Amino acid sequence: MHQLSLDRQDVRILDLLQRDSRISRSQLAEQVNLSASQCYRRLKRLEESGLIERYATLLNLEKAGFDVRAMVMVSFSxxxxxxxxxxxxxxxxxxxxQECYSASGEYDFILRVNxxxxxxxxxxxxxxxxxxAVVAIHSYILMDCLKFSTAVPLQANS
Structure with a gap:
C-alpha cells in the first residue's frame, strides 16, 4: 500500500481537521500560514488521495441514550x-x-457495541x-471511558 507523502503543512492541516472538521477554509489557511487557494489545493489532494475518507460528527453516547457499551468477542462455527x-x-x-474486526487468537471477531x-x-x-453460525460469545461491559480519541498521530515525511 502506497503511503502518501506529507509535509509539515499537510500534517498541520490534518491535525486541525481532526480536532474540528467544521473549521472554515479561511481559518484553516490562516492557521497553517497558507493562502486560501494553496490550502484548498492541499486539502483537495488529501481528499482525492483517500487519506481523508469523510467528515463526521461525534455524538455523546450517554446524551444520545446509549448507556451500555461493550466489547464482544465472537467465534463462528x-x-x-x-x-x-x-x-x-x-x-x-x-x-x-458499531465496529467489527476480524482477529487472530481465540475469537474470530471483536465487536464494539452500544x-x-x-x-x-x-x-x-x-x-x-x-x-x-456462532459457537462462542464473550462480552466485556465497558465501565468508564478513560481515553477516547479519533485523531491519528501523524508525522511529516523527511
Missing amino acids: KTATNARNRLLELINSLDEI CTGMRAYSELINKKLLSD
Whole structure:
C-alpha cells in the first residue's frame, strides 16, 4: 500500500481537521500560514488521495441514550455451512454493532457495541446475535471511558 507523502503543512492541516472538521477554509489557511487557494489545493489532494475518507460528527453516547457499551468477542462455527459470511451479514444488519474486526487468537471477531440499556444489550446478544453460525460469545461491559480519541498521530515525511 502506497503511503502518501506529507509535509509539515499537510500534517498541520490534518491535525486541525481532526480536532474540528467544521473549521472554515479561511481559518484553516490562516492557521497553517497558507493562502486560501494553496490550502484548498492541499486539502483537495488529501481528499482525492483517500487519506481523508469523510467528515463526521461525534455524538455523546450517554446524551444520545446509549448507556451500555461493550466489547464482544465472537467465534463462528467452522463446520456450519457458510457460517462466516452469514455471521458477517447478520453483524452488518445490526445497528447496535458499531465496529467489527476480524482477529487472530481465540475469537474470530471483536465487536464494539452500544446499547440503550442492559435489556437491549441482552436482547442483542441472546436473540439477535445467537445463531447456528456462532459457537462462542464473550462480552466485556465497558465501565468508564478513560481515553477516547479519533485523531491519528501523524508525522511529516523527511
